[in-house]
Amino acid sequence: MRLYAVVAAGGFRRYTTYRVATLAGVFTNTVFGFIMAYTYIALWDERPHLGGYDMSQALTYVWLGQALLMTCAMMGGGFEDELMERIRTGDIAVDLYRPADLQLWWMAGDLGRAAFHLLGRGIVPMVLGALAFDLALPGSPWTWLAFLVSVVLGVVVSFAVRFLVALSAFWLMDGAGAMQIAWLAGLFFSGMLLPLNLFPGALGEVARALPWSSLLQVPADVFLGTYAGWDLAGAYAFQAGWAVVLLLAGRLLQSVATRRVVVQGG
Amino acid sequence: MEGVVAAEQGIVSAERSRLVEGVRGYGLIVGMWLRSTMAYRASFVMTAVGNFVATGFDFVTIMLMFTHVDVLGGFTLPEVALLYGASATAFGLADLVLGSMDRLGRRVRDGTLDTLLVRPVPVLAQVAADRFALRRLGRITQGLLVLGYALLVLDIEWTPLKVAMLPMMVLSGAAVFGAVFVVGAAFQFFAQDASEVQNAFTYGGTTLLQYPPSVFAKDLVRGVTFVVPLAFVSWLPALYVLGRDYPLDLPRWVAFLPPVVAVGCWVIAGLAWRVGLRAYRSTGS
Numbered sequence A: 001m002r003l004y005a006v007v008a009a010g011g012f013r014r015y016t017t018y019r020v021a022t023l024a025g026v027f028t029n030t031v032f033g034f035i036m037a038y039t040y041i042a043l044w045d046e047r048p049h050l051g052g053y054d055m056s057q058a059l060t061y062v063w064l065g066q067a068l069l070m071t072c073a074m075m076g077g078g079f080e081d082e083l084m085e086r087i088r089t090g091d092i093a094v095d096l097y098r099p100a101d102l103q104l105w106w107m108a109g110d111l112g113r114a115a116f117h118l119l120g121r122g123i124v125p126m127v128l129g130a131l132a133f134d135l136a137l138p139g140s141p142w143t144w145l146a147f148l149v150s151v152v153l154g155v156v157v158s159f160a161v162r163f164l165v166a167l168s169a170f171w172l173m174d175g176a177g178a179m180q181i182a183w184l185a186g187l188f189f190s191g192m193l194l195p196l197n198l199f200p201g202a203l204g205e206v207a208r209a210l211p212w213s214s215l216l217q218v219p220a221d222v223f224l225g226t227y228a229g230w231d232l233a234g235a236y237a238f239q240a241g242w243a244v245v246l247l248l249a250g251r252l253l254q255s256v257a258t259r260r261v262v263v264q265g266g
Numbered sequence B: 001m002e003g004v005v006a007a008e009q010g011i012v013s014a015e016r017s018r019l020v021e022g023v024r025g026y027g028l029i030v031g032m033w034l035r036s037t038m039a040y041r042a043s044f045v046m047t048a049v050g051n052f053v054a055t056g057f058d059f060v061t062i063m064l065m066f067t068h069v070d071v072l073g074g075f076t077l078p079e080v081a082l083l084y085g086a087s088a089t090a091f092g093l094a095d096l097v098l099g100s101m102d103r104l105g106r107r108v109r110d111g112t113l114d115t116l117l118v119r120p121v122p123v124l125a126q127v128a129a130d131r132f133a134l135r136r137l138g139r140i141t142q143g144l145l146v147l148g149y150a151l152l153v154l155d156i157e158w159t160p161l162k163v164a165m166l167p168m169m170v171l172s173g174a175a176v177f178g179a180v181f182v183v184g185a186a187f188q189f190f191a192q193d194a195s196e197v198q199n200a201f202t203y204g205g206t207t208l209l210q211y212p213p214s215v216f217a218k219d220l221v222r223g224v225t226f227v228v229p230l231a232f233v234s235w236l237p238a239l240y241v242l243g244r245d246y247p248l249d250l251p252r253w254v255a256f257l258p259p260v261v262a263v264g265c266w267v268i269a270g271l272a273w274r275v276g277l278r279a280y281r282s283t284g285s
Helices: A002-016 A019-046 A055-068 A080-089 A092-097 A102-132 A141-167 A176-189 A201-209 A217-223 A230-264 B002-039 B041-066 B077-110 B113-118 B123-129 B134-153 B160-188 B195-209 B218-227 B235-242 B252-256 B258-278
Strands: none
Touching: A002 A102, A019 A055, A019 A102, A019 B195, A055 A102, A055 A217, A080 A092, A080 A141, A080 A176, A092 A102, A102 A141, A102 A230, A141 A176, A141 A217, A141 A230, A176 B041, A217 A230, B002 B041, B002 B123, B002 B134, B041 B077, B041 B134, B077 B113, B077 B123, B077 B134, B077 B160, B077 B195, B077 B235, B113 B123, B160 B195, B160 B235, B160 B258, B195 B218, B235 B252
16 A cells, blocks of 8 residues: 555656656646637526536536646646556556556556646636636535545546556557547547537437546546536445446457467567 | 948848748658658647647637626627637647747756757747647647637628738737747746746737627736737737727727737847847756
8 A cells, every 4th residue: 555655656656856847737737628618608607507507517527627637647747658658668568567466556646647747737727717817616615625536536437447558559559549549539439529418419419428428527526516416425325336447358359468478478 | 332332232131141041941840750750650649639629728718608697798609709719710720830939948947948049040030940840730729620610600790901910910929929039038048947937928918809898807918918018919800800898998800900909029039039148148968
């Protein structure tokens, strides 16, 4: 357990060295936040209470998206490049000899990364957004806490998906295609481009049932106070359920893949 | 007197031969990357399709918005499609030709820029052609399809000027975006790992232009008209074609300015690039 805490701290610290990059990222998140906020204003001007959100809730949703984009790695940008590279070059054989679990090792590092991005690239755009627009920020500290729990679950789901994608490199060697499909799905089905409540009919139902809704739609709804009591427990169960299923699938694939490494001789 | 003229001609022809050299070098490097891309055809097809789909999601989002409303900022879906198609195609062209410029920061950081400096090809051409990505045709295709849809559905009273406006708008728009790419790259000589700032102006710019100007606050529109002249990429010429009012009470003739604006942007970009390159200090590693 202590080992993984150290790995997580390392994942956090590693990103603290990219100070200029973080500032640049904050700038970009803020610019996109403004652009999206204005398009949402145009949309909600036409149709107030669209998707069950009022104007300030819709605007809050925009800025939450910008704050969580890197945290939940909706467009990728976490450990997966590195893991794939290690698989491709065969360095993965070294990792497998380490007295640590491969999946937990990478997950700890990714949680550290997510924590850094939440602080580094989440807070400032959110504050700027709140200064420029009328946002619906929760009054109760419990809602903030509930939101944080939901974000952590979202990060784990995101990790589990990206771990599966990275392991595909054992078979594909060049995982660029799989990674692209993964971030496309992440971007679209997380609700980053448009809240999933606004997706029509069956597309909306499917989108809300897929794991990616855990990355933004569910945490945003927790933040906006959509869930209370058992509904909140249900939202957590949805996220945790996907996390467990995807992590188990990762385990399974990992053991199949590991045997493959041995066959190849590393 | 003759000597001076000859010397001047000498400078002009030296400048011109540098340009020719640059274009030639760019072509050669692009050719190399094309051959290497085609070595993995399946991967190329996948990433090109991915590029097409990825950029298509932008328009899917707009279509999803229009399942709830008839107009956005006073514009119908086909009208927005014209704005979108013009901006996406122009950006796609710039991205195809110069999209690799955002890797400059990495080259400055790890010192591999030094190898480019000693080669007998202009550095700008080398950086621009570096890892030339043909998959970016996906974005252009997607933009052209949306543009085609808009032109089919819209009921425009065509005049020769309006017809000429379309290619002029896309090409000058691509040039304006291209200049933004170069200025962004020049900025990275100073702020080595700030390529995301460039994204805000390039990807952010094209996203902004995909919506009508009436959606945005006046100050923002002022900013992208007079400071970073993105409004000339698609908004103003497209609004002329659509016969709609311009933002900020601009006069009608500004729609014809994009080529002039593009040239102006490239003069600034060229200067910025020179300043940046001159300020470059190698890491020494």
